[in-house]
Amino acid sequence: MKTRCWPIQGMLAVLIMLFFVQCKDDNDGQQEVGYDPAKPVLITDFFPKEGGAGSNLVIYGDNFGNDLSKTKVVIGGKTAKVIGVKNNSLYCVIPEKAYDGDIQISLLGENGDEIAQAAIEERFSYTKKWLVSTFLGKYYEVSNNRENKEGPFNDCGAFEGMLWFTFDPKNPNHLYFTADTKNSRLVDFEKEYVGYFRTGLDRVSIFNWRIDGNQDMIVSHNQTSDTRYGNYIFSRQSNFAQNTPIPVYARGVNGTMVHPKNGELYYSRYRAGDIRRYDFESQEDKLAFANPYSAVAVYMVVHPSGDYAYLLEYERHYIMRTDYDYERKIFTTPYTIAGTASTTGGYADGVGTNALLNNPVQGVFVKNPEYEEFGGDQYDFYFCDKGNHAVRRMTPQGRVSTFAGRGNNGTSGYVDGDLRTEARFSSPQAIIYDELRECFYVGDTGNWIIRKIAKEGE
Template identity: 25%
Template sequence: MKLLPVLTVSLCSLLLFTGCKDEETLKKSDHDPSKPILLKSFFPLEGGARTKILLDGENFGSDPSKIKVYFNNALASVVSSSGERIYAIVPRLPGEDPKISVVIGQDSMVYENSFVYHTQAQVSTVTGNGKKNFKPGVLSEAEVYGKYLELDAEGNIFMSWRDGGSPATFGVARINEKENIVTPLIEAESSTRILYANGLTVDRATGMLTAAHESTKEVIFTFDPREAWYPRQRNVKYSTADLNSIVDADRYKNFVTFCPYDGHLYTRYRDGKIAKINPETMEAKIVHQGPYGSQYGQAINPKKPWLLYITLHSNASPTEFRQGISVLDLRDPNGSGGFKRMNAPGGSGFRDGPIADALFNYPKDIKFDNDGNMFVADYGNHCIRMVSADNIVTTVAGQPGTSGYKDGGPVESMFNQPWGVAVNEQGDIYIADWSNARIRKLVIE
């Protein structure tokens, strides 16, 4: 991924550069499946998201609805086709050195040269002033000390916090940029806390927000937008055998995640047990016994919603799972694939590249955008990393190994122990910049 200025070219200048054709000469034609697609050239040769691009060739047909154009695995928007020229829009974040392919029916061809994709990124501060406390109010005056974030389809940012202030308080809050407000949904002092919340999850179809009570085996809380997110305690119903199998000393469940593949919730205990919960009936069962260890992140890939991703702490056992990103296939959680680590063994390191070679330093929260790109709060490296849909790790914001606070572009921006991440429908990334006591926003394309 090249973090360079984006080349912007108007459609008019594109047409002038390549030689304008009178509209009357653009003959309507159909793709002939008995003949191959012929690819010639494309222009411009480089650009960024939403760059207008012209693809020249033969036998495209003139019906844009029948043409698919991919940059690697990212689907471009096809605006029109003359049969010999396709007009398309470059998609967001196609991955390293994207190859352009044209697919029409059963026919598929790939241009020989790669498109040079330039990434733009900008970091800004949404709310918080550096005070490690929680105080509701307008964004410019609110104080936040958030650890984990989640978003709904309406743009509400949900934040869990703990330990901030004097006396320390615990809770879940709603942050809304359009409404310019930070407001608590549930809040209590540490001595009387009702909900000990960490990771949050939202069913984006219904807007239901769910949080797991960390230190009680059966308890979760739901916040229904139809009830103005009023908190309701719900008790998970395990069989006696399953409940007793959860080791009391390691009963902590830091996360709960909604899975659109089967409509269930998934949570994991520190003893390594993963449970499947029916969100309507609260009936649950243990479906997998994985490695021991505290947990700092959990997410579902929307492109492959049967895959549950988890980050484990440095106390994980076996040691091969420490400070890494692992995955479990929920279609057959006890199958031959099992619980697998994705990135290189080790930890407390930094290395971009193919995920099999990549290193993180206390990776915390993880979330996906709708294109299947994973974003990682790399706490120990003070930066935000991305695992692309084709499993290439890049640093998209922050200065690896250097802590600080600074908004701006990808090279100059700085974080201090970022903990939580969440991604909205447009692909904007929100970050709980923990030691800076701020919520930041990263827009990349």
């Protein structure tokens, strides 16, 4: 998910600076050499050898001439913007979707016709950019006109209240999402159809899955009574149509998670301000730990290893970490890992408490192959920072950066495109990584649509 480009960028910056300094010196000394039609145009080399759209490229050779208006560069079948040219070097910008990487230079005559051409056998290695696009749902400029309905991918209306995404662990073509007081949905990739998923509950917060053979669904009910159940098991055998309550009363259940190794259920209670542990085998329900604040929605995401989990404190705008005690089979008292507890959110990238968040909601762990050589934790954590209208990324060391959103120095909006320079979201809450298709889906709740973050052309 990340690339190490600073050394190359530094070298390229020096080359570009030298390029323009040399051009200036040539102009001052009137030594600039024009195109010689008696000689061939040659490309001998280029630098860097790889990069993505918008990155800079210097091409070396001979007899390029000196007329910018009569110089054309095509990379991977796409026309590149030429910034500067002198007889033996040329500076241009890599165009989008230059997948093939072949490089050609054409010199044009007075009428725009091609009078000379050169190519190099070596190809530029094009790195596909990560882009934000609209995946599902219809965007309505006037919110009152939006329509909620079932339907095929190209006609499924708007999605209200998207809160939490989850894939069926036994069927990667079935994506479910909760929507608080609105209708939960099932996105069927195989049938390319979006349907309602009816639970019979008036306020659904989270979907989880048991780790036993059946892998039944756990549905959490964010209800307001101390004498009603907060979690239900929907059986796979009934195609998730029949349910049995977990026999524990629980009010205000916002966040839940299942330990991926031992299988116990953890759930947060809004008013009580605590996290509780339920054991399916013994049916024991007990306090895991108290939350520092009551009347706070706490969303929970467990690391794939089960070694720890993150608690996203929605109204207090920070993230805590709780480590798992394997001997006692329980998560322990949490500690702050990112942001600072406050009644007002903020926006700042940084490490630990230097980062500022604004209503963090769902997050997902995604393996980063660059960490393999260093050992240790291999996963970055991507989460929806709802109030900042962005998707943030946190490293295992607690460094928070903005992954996508807030394009063109803005905040909220609806714009597809480059992750940082163009893309905008409106109050995103739900996010999941699709390992099968190698992309993210984001519940762009304020725009009532599902966005996709993927590499170009995928």
